[in-house]
Amino acid sequence: MKKFITVITICISVFGLQAQELTSPNGNLEMKFSLKENGTPAYQLFYKGEEVIKTSTLGLELQDDSTSLMNEFEISDTKTSSFDKIWTPVWGEQAKIRNHYNELAVTLDQPSTDRKMIIRFRMFNDGLGFRYEFPQQENLVYFIIKEEHTQFAMTGDHTAYWLPGDYDSQEYDYTTSKLSEISSKFDEAWVGNASQTQFSKSAVQTALMMKTEDGLYINLHEAALKEYSLMNLNLDENSLVFESWLTPDAIGNKGYIQAPAVSPWRTIMVSDDATDILASNITLNLNEPNKIEDTSWIKPMKYVGVWWEMITGKSTWNYTDEFPSVKLGETDFENAEPNGKHGANTAHVKEYIDFAAENGFDGVLVEGWNVGWEDWFGHSKDYVFDFVTPYPDFDVEGIQKYAESKGVQMIMHHETSGAIRNYERHLDTAYQFMNTYDYPAVKSGYVGDIIPRGEHHYGQWAINHFLYAVKKAADYHIMVNAHEAVRPTGLRRTWPNLIGNESARGTEFQAFGGSKPNHVTILPFTRLIGGPMDYTPGIFEMDISKINPDNNSHVNSTLANQLALYVTMYSPLQMAADLPENYKRFPDAFQFIKDVALDWDESKYIEAEPGEYITVARKAKGTENWFVGNVNGTTPRTSKIKLDFLEDGKKYEATIYADAKDADYKTNPQAYKITKKSVISKSTLKLTSAPGGGYAISIFEKE
Template sequence: MHNLLLTAILFFAICSNTNAQKLKSPEGNFTMEFSLLQDGTPTYNLKYKNKEVIKPSKLGLELKNDKKSLLNDFVIVDSKTSTFDETWQPVWGEVNKIRNHYNELAVTLNQKETDRTVIIRFRLFADGLGFRYEFPTQKNLTYFIIKEEKTQFAMAGDHNAFWIPGDYDTQEYDYTESKLSEIRGLSEKAYTENVSQTSFSTTGVQTSLMMKSADGLYINLHEAALINYSCMHLNLDDKTMIFESWLTPDANGDKGNMQAPNHSPWRTVIVSDDARQILDSKMTLNLNDPCKIEDTSWIKPVKYIGVWWEMITGKSSWAYTNELPSIQLGVTDYTKVKPNKTHAANTAHVKEYIDFASKHGFDAVLVEGWNEGWEDWFGNSKDYVFDFVTPYPDFDVKGIHAYAKSKNVKMIMHHETSGSVRNYERHMDKAYQFMNDNGYDAVKSGYVGAILPNGENHYNQWVVNHYQYALEKAADYKIMVNAHEAVRPTGISRTYPNLIGNESARGTEYQSFGGSKANHVTILPFTRLIGGPMDYTPGIFEMDISKLNPDNKSHVNSTIANQLALYVTMYSPLQMAADLIEHYDRFPDAFQFIKDVAIDWDESKYLEAEPGDYITVARKAKGKSNWFVGNVNGNNSRTSKINFDFLEKGKNYTATIYADAKDAHFKTNPQAYTIKKIKVTNKTKLSQLSAPGGGYAISIIENK
């Protein structure tokens, strides 16, 4: 009887994995297997160094109004493997060259009953797995609607996770650290108030999701090349520890309107037993298409200041007047109303910022609140909210253009759409031409509030396509884009490097809205930054917001040394010194690091990393011998220990160390810092205290 049972089990195992296809990564650490279950359901699994990362997981798509979904009844009709190896140069980046090396398995499936074809393409890199669904041209699958993508990620344990709630409209949450099994019980607390939010499940989370297994594997789930598709969330079955994809719906509840030939974004699993390698991964970029902009000479990294923080803190206003309960563009005559005297975007004040930028070597100045319409811009489902070309009476566009040009300073335009994407597209060509005419080659766009038309979400297919349209249209006008409140990036900056920044996460502004967790910046590089750089807007020196606005009792949960380190640890080719310029005059010695630090790099070395606890990074400035080091620390005091073996042998350098004072603390003593200079070589070792919510920053200059 036992022999018969054993035979039956073995027979079932063999039959369940018929047509199994295996793939190994180039260096051999990863093994992926694809197979069909007995009912023709596609499955895959993934191992790293013989450890199970993804247990057998189902693949497929549920279709709407269709007699049969793309879930089962498949047979394998073709299977091809290949190897690809190239090295490419990014227009800007953490490094000056990137190797794109993978082994590929493309499995062609035919659904017997419908005679439909789907290709599932897998790519295994040295840092993880990417896979996507492809729908070739065929007579039986032309136009179709996705009801839900049913991609599974079956976890091998109850991992520790750093997560934010699943939401169709915002990523602006603090991260919660918990076991996967604890997400349901913590979801209500994790789901904090935002101006536009739509949750869908008590176990739903967003990508990029960072996890750590009990046996020391770091696992990251995300997606790459999100184009013409809905943003993917993950919904957890906390009994089985299986995540399933959960796409963002449109106003009709549909998850995707497809026309073959087409394909999904890549689903990505980045894995390592060393947290530093997660941060160093370029897999997301490598899964995107090469650059489609022929001449990229106009795309340049930008270090900027701006008329912004004073409005965020409530010290100043975006609006020009307090007299009008509502306004209508083209009807309201602002020359006949009384100014409120708190409007920040006035010519004299902006010139002060231009002078400061010129004096201290900044590339550009951002100005928000320059254009008509801010009096009733938010919360009114207002379609024609801004025209993006008409300034307030106290903002002299031509005069400021001429003044900035005379000071060799660029201006950054601000386009707040208030979520009215149809209105933005209506005005886009005229607005971009206006920028060209007035010397603006970069725009910060915003999508605050509910999306119009009503019922659409920030992350569904239609609105994702809008973000892409705005980006490609900007490239036609040679304009760089920094999109706030848009969908989180998925490596598209490789294809369109004029996307020099996004917000799409909880940035510095939330320090003025009640504060962020002190370890927030030790998590973001493992999550949000996996898809691309963030306009985090660091550089705040005055942590007590009540000193700017007595009615605002918020506190910036960071030390000054931590703020300096962010310019290195939070990689971006777009970096802002976000504080009021008068605060930098109070701390000129600390401000020197912001002036000196590079924003484009030849090399990057991740020296220490543990999500939620600490990150230490060294970067070599593009085309120079100078290095910069940044360390950000979490909730507890820690001694960071690094060595300088990344420096060139036989050369001597001077290191200027900007560090927390011994009694520094993000809450009680955030402005306590020390600065010292030491001589270093590639043999030097350093032990450096990092306070709670603190860190250190180092500039390393070669002695000539």
């Protein structure tokens, strides 16, 4: 169903001010928009009659412009409409998505400059989205944003689950604190990384998850980020008002705009049930529909790869230790002495291909296959890789033919070393190379400071590149899984070949000292709000010293928790990240990874509390099979889950992979038990999750 209703908005005059109201389709949310006495736009948000966002101002400060788009506005027009339509994603957590909202578009005139700006609000049942629009006009054509001043005024000192504000990195553990404690805990939350830029000790990143003392859940984020800079939030701890803080370019400007243009949507999700935040489709619905006409080549993939052994230090990306530096086209690799630890060699890669074929995996990722890794990082090099020249021990053609004979496809790896300009020079050649050797997907990386020097990972220049690479990949029928790129904001609806992102602290950090055991109970409320994450789960050996004696890191998770991640950390691109030999040690547990689906008809969010636990059930696309995952924080917990999502009258068999009684993420992470039960829609399961633990369940219809 699709309908548009345009009505005349009645402007209520209060002390010379004009106010408009917008409600959600179910009536639970209400937004009030008005102009202050100086003509500054402002809004308030209410949930079930209670104020959620206090009066907050809107506007943009322009470079070298004393008036800017901040005040002196008058309302010249308002339009309201409603929209209700079902659309079908190419892949996702559900087969059909409803896009249902009421809209208010407020046209603002600035008489002193003869300029015009529209603020468009869309109210859904689970939240509000709004953006700035700059229509074509004589007096606002090209302009530079000095700062966007969008406010989110909080009603109290909420509990927040936050990452430090940063122009270059999202790879942090989450800190849980009151809003008023952010600055005092900022240094503790800040940890070193390959590229990062701190700008304020009261700044946090979106998606920001909060909980009020009254049990209300609030999430602040953005949608459809393109041709604009990423938004951080800076908090005034006295007033508890967040204000947008855009990422600057190398000379400090925060956006170059040519009208007509629009900003990204700013989103506020609100509910008194945490599962509503997980189930929300606001981010997707605020993006444009799919622009790829033929999507038959876009297919979810489950893969293994030559990766974890390098992350843990068992093997290396580089082929030789002979050269202090490398220059492509000049360094003689053919006559170099191999270091004996290079993981991406032909014989070893074929072992992974065999393992993938034997266990029903779609693909094999190989990192470190191409020349240049000997001095790839930290030298501010522009020309690091050419993305087509293999090391002497990597037979591109032979591996491709071997993989094809086994029914497996290879996944390409492009590490740019942050040299974006170099990557764009080589992009067509690299994608054509992938087509030639039948690589359907690429994992791209942007480790280190961005080149051109002074640009940031989340500035407008880099954001334009990330989308350019995805669009260019679509021309070659290539799926993209970008690491160290900007966090997703729902663009996968428009460009569904953007099949995955890292853009947060993933499993690799478990080999770099470990992540907090409750990290995975927060990520679905934050990072995954914008899109799927290539978290690379499935680690079975938690003691990294058993892989590399020189690495004493520990994976802070139980084995059952690792299985559950395939359900709770949604992605159409899922890796079984551990070494094949570790899966062979636990074949009964490995069965769940082999069975679990990648694409879904339905998703049910059964129970959730950020930082504490999440339980999700998903129905595999085109089947009657369900998979359930539960991840737990640091407190042991017993949950009772009803299986009322199963079809009445049918019988199923549930295979339960759960923590054993003595399981603990620190002391006994590999303790698990597997049980089988006959279940129906009226069944209830009572299961206990250990600290850092969880459970995974496969439910198959009985024949």
